[in-house]
Amino acid sequence: MVVASLINWHLVWSRITNPNTVFVHALWATVYISIVAQVLGIVLGLIAALMRMSVFKPLRFLSGLYVLVFRGTPVLVQIMFFWLIIPGRVFDFGAFTLKQEVVAGILALGINEGAYMREIIRAGIDSIDRGQMEAAKSLGMRYGLSMRRVVLPQAARVIVPPLGNEFNNMMKTSSLVYIIGVYELFSDAEQVYSSSFNVAPFVAVAFWYLVLTSIWSFFQALIERKLAVSEHGDELSLRDRAVAIWTEGGGMVRAAWPWRARS
Amino acid sequence: MSTPASSGLVMRAVEVHKRFGRQHVLKGVSLDVMPGETVCIIGTSGSGKTTFLRCINHLEKIDSGSIEVNGHPIGYRKKNGKLVEDSQRNIARQRTEIGFVFQRFNLFPHRTALENVIEAPVHVRGVAKAQAIAEAERLLARVGLGDKKDAYPGKLSGGQQQRVAIARSLAMKPALMLFDEPTSALDPEVTGEVLDVMEELAHEGTTMIVVTHEMGFAKRAADRVVMMDEGVIIEEGPPEHFFESPTHERTKAFLSKIL
Numbered sequence: 001m002v003v004a005s006l007i008n009w010h011l012v013w014s015r016i017t018n019p020n021t022v023f024v025h026a027l028w029a030t031v032y033i034s035i036v037a038q039v040l041g042i043v044l045g046l047i048a049a050l051m052r053m054s055v056f057k058p059l060r061f062l063s064g065l066y067v068l069v070f071r072g073t074p075v076l077v078q079i080m081f082f083w084l085i086i087p088g089r090v091f092d093f094g095a096f097t098l099k100q101e102v103v104a105g106i107l108a109l110g111i112n113e114g115a116y117m118r119e120i121i122r123a124g125i126d127s128i129d130r131g132q133m134e135a136a137k138s139l140g141m142r143y144g145l146s147m148r149r150v151v152l153p154q155a156a157r158v159i160v161p162p163l164g165n166e167f168n169n170m171m172k173t174s175s176l177v178y179i180i181g182v183y184e185l186f187s188d189a190e191q192v193y194s195s196s197f198n199v200a201p202f203v204a205v206a207f208w209y210l211v212l213t214s215i216w217s218f219f220q221a222l223i224e225r226k227l228a229v230s231e232h233g234d235e236l237s238l239r240d241r242a243v244a245i246w247t248e249g250g251g252m253v254r255a256a257w258p259w260r261a262r263s
Numbered sequence: 264m265s266t267p268a269s270s271g272l273v274m275r276a277v278e279v280h281k282r283f284g285r286q287h288v289l290k291g292v293s294l295d296v297m298p299g300e301t302v303c304i305i306g307t308s309g310s311g312k313t314t315f316l317r318c319i320n321h322l323e324k325i326d327s328g329s330i331e332v333n334g335h336p337i338g339y340r341k342k343n344g345k346l347v348e349d350s351q352r353n354i355a356r357q358r359t360e361i362g363f364v365f366q367r368f369n370l371f372p373h374r375t376a377l378e379n380v381i382e383a384p385v386h387v388r389g390v391a392k393a394q395a396i397a398e399a400e401r402l403l404a405r406v407g408l409g410d411k412k413d414a415y416p417g418k419l420s421g422g423q424q425q426r427v428a429i430a431r432s433l434a435m436k437p438a439l440m441l442f443d444e445p446t447s448a449l450d451p452e453v454t455g456e457v458l459d460v461m462e463e464l465a466h467e468g469t470t471m472i473v474v475t476h477e478m479g480f481a482k483r484a485a486d487r488v489v490m491m492d493e494g495v496i497i498e499e500g501p502p503e504h505f506f507e508s509p510t511h512e513r514t515k516a517f518l519s520k521i522l
Contacts, residue, residue, distance in 0.1 A: 134322055135369035135428075139383035139435060140359030142351050149386060153373050 008200040015192070015204030026188035027208065033106055033184060034171045040110025041170075042163070045117025050147075052122055063118065070115035076176050079108040083180040105177030113170060120162045124155035157227045164220035164245065168213050175209075185209065217246040272331075273298050273439050273470045274319065279328035281314055288314045290494035291328065296439070296472060301465040303481040303502075304474045306491035307517060312474045315491070316441050319472070320361040321354055332360055333438050359387060362432030362440040366447050368424040370416040376403060376427045377412040380434045388435070395434075402430040406460050422453030426460055433464075440464070442473040478522060482506060490514045 019027070051063040070078065083104040091098045098106075128151050136146035175186035189205035221242035274296040281289035288311045296302055304312045317323040319330055321338035329346075330337045337357055339346045349357075370379050380399035384390040390398075403412050406426040416424050425445055432440060442461065446454040458480045465471060465484040475481060481488050481502055488505040490498040490513070498511040506522075509515050 129369070131365060131367055131369035132371065135363075135365060135371070137355070138320055138322065138358055138361070138363035138365075139431070140355050140387045141383065142355045145386060149382065150371055154371075157373075 006199060007203055008196070008198040011192075011196060011198060011200035012204045012207075015201055016207055022183075023188055026183055026185050029102070029182065029184040030171065030174055030186075031212070033102065033109070033177065033182070034167065034174045037106045037109035037113060037174065038167050038170050040106065041113025041117045041166070042121075044111060044114025045121050048114060048118035049121040049125060052118065053125070067115045067118055070112050075108065075112045075173060076179065078112055079105060079176055079180055082108040082111075099182075101177070101180045101182045104180060105174070105182050109170065109174060109177070113166065116166060117163070120166070121155070121159055124159035125151060127158045128154050160220075160224055160227060164216070164223070167220075168216055171212050171216065172209060214246060218242050220245050271298070272296060272334075273300075274330070274332050274472070276315075276319070276330045277328050279315065279318060279330060280326045281311075281318060281323060282326050288494055289318070289325070292491070292494070292496055293328075294489065294496065296470060298470055299468040300486045301469075301471045301473065301484055302487045302489055303485040304472065304489045304491055305476070305478070305481065305517070310491040311494040312491045313443055316443050316472060316474050319439075319441055320358050320363055322363070324348070332357065337361075355387075359383075359435050360438045362435060362437035364425070364428050364432055364440070364442045364445050366444045368416070368421070368428045368448070370424050370428055370431070372416050375413050375415055376408060376419070376430075379416070379427055380431045383431070384434050399430070399434060402433055403427070406430050407456070420453060421449045422456045425449065425457045429457075429460055429464075438470060440469055440471045442471065442475070444474050444476065446475070446477060476521065478506070478518075490517070492517075 015023075048063045048066055051059040054060055083101060086100055086104045086107070089100050091100065091103050132150050132154065133146055136150040141149065174184065178184060178187040178190060181187075185205055185208055189201040192201035193199075221238055221244075224245075225238055225241055272295050274294070276292055276294045279289050279292045280287070290311075292311070292315050294302070294315075304316070306312050314323055318325050319332070319337065324338065329339070335357060338349055338354055340349045340353070341347075370376075371382065374382065377396065377399050380402060381392070381395040384395040384398065385392055400409065400412060403409050406429055408423060408426055408430070411419060411423060411427075416427070419427065429445075445461065446457050449457065454477070458477060461471070461473065462480065462484045473480075473485070485502045487499060488502050489496055490505075490509075490511065492513045498505070498509060498514045505514075506518065509518060
């Protein structure tokens with residue numbers, strides 16, 4: 001009760017029902033920074049996972065070093081680091097331009113994420129029976145083709161649920177890039193706070209993050225359903241799956257996959 | 264050593280040795296297989312018969328000796344007079360000539376029966392998809408699964424899965440088919456349907472090496488039966504000979520236990 005009375009609910013309400021243009025830009029920044037950083041993380045994670053499984057020792061060593069450094073240090077420090085070492089003000093990609101702090105933020109978040117994705121992807125690949133690779137090889141498929149056509153599509157089913165949780169995290173963690181001056185959801189709230197000195201904009205921004213993660217839960221349910229259906233037919237309704245991901249972070253959904261119970 | 268004497272052979276193994284750490288699994292195995300021949304390898308578990316089969320398509324590396332399929336050494340090539348492991352590309356190409364049927368089928372669970380069969384022809388051989396599908400449908404019909412082509416492996420019985428696996432290997436038109444205890448993981452009531460398919464292949468002149476415990480199959484389908492024990496071939500001969508009058512003590516003991 002005391003806490004609730006400290007919140008300017010009128011301001012919260014107006015931040016939710018009357019988003020201004022600046023806010024929409026901030027929301028969009030959070031979305032695209034998260035998506036690009038996550039994609040970067042997946043790519044780096046896959047490369048690092050394959051390096052980790054290589055017969056060539058230096059590659060395994062590099063992969064280990066990567067995880068050691070980026071999982072062992074705060075992402076906030078990494079964000080500052082990339083901001084300080086990346087030169088220039090604006091990056092021109094032809095079709096669009098990105099500010100230096102946005103590039104630094106995406107790189108830091110993506111490279112950090114790759115270290116976590118490596119373990120997730122490796123566990124996914126490890127979960128696939130060795131016989132699958134042998135069957136592919138015995139048909140004359142080379143390592144790359146076997147991975148791409150046989151192992152990874154199956155590993156994807158194991159990888160997707162934790163990947164979804166990683167992206168949920170990413171959308172929230174991306175708020176840290178406000179420290180290097182990226183204008184995104186949290187910066188926007190901080191801006192309003194500095195002129196109102198009320199906790200209201202943070203309550204409102206929490207709501208907006210909740211909207212983003214909830215929308216994502218739905219998409220995650222769609223993807224997981226598609227992966228499950230192609231093999232066995234889904235015995236979970238989309239609604240049950242979405243609610244499970246939304247409220248329990250996907251663990252329950254994974255356990256409900258019949259093919260996982262089998263292996 | 265692609266001498267004229269060996270050029271008519273589908274497979275020639277000479278003095279193959281294989282160690283797993285300190286365990287000496289193959290102690291000089293030599294075997295020739297003629298075109299159209301069906302050779303059954305029998306023996307107790309741990310005799311090295313599965314390892315030998317896996318060496319033939321280089322799923323296991325050999326430590327010494329040589330294996331040739333169609334006159335080409337498998338997995339190794341001569342470089343400055345020394346044998347070195349061959350490139351991934353060459354090993355993969357050699358494997359297209361060798362079909363392998365696994366004890367546990369190893370079908371791709373994320374693809375339908377038909378997709379399993381066309382996978383390698385399309386993505387390894389570069390066969391046009393329509394042509395590969397037509398061929399795959401023919402092969403699936405041949406193993407009695409024409410109506411199951413759109414089923415995922417998870418929906419098929421073990422016997423059906425193994426027949427799809429056979430069709431998948433045949434789709435590459437291999438010169439040699441290897442079977443690694445193809446019915447050992449099956450329920451007794453469905454082993455027959457798989458053995459029937461294999462027997463038919465044998466009678467049609469497919470060159471096959473079959474590691475098996477199914478003595479009935481060996482009697483009916485084999486041109487030659489080979490007994491392995493502790494990493495060496497101790498006896499071989501045509502089935503009627505082999506089963507009626509085995510000469511080696513270990514063979515007699517093994518057969519008396521299993522028959």
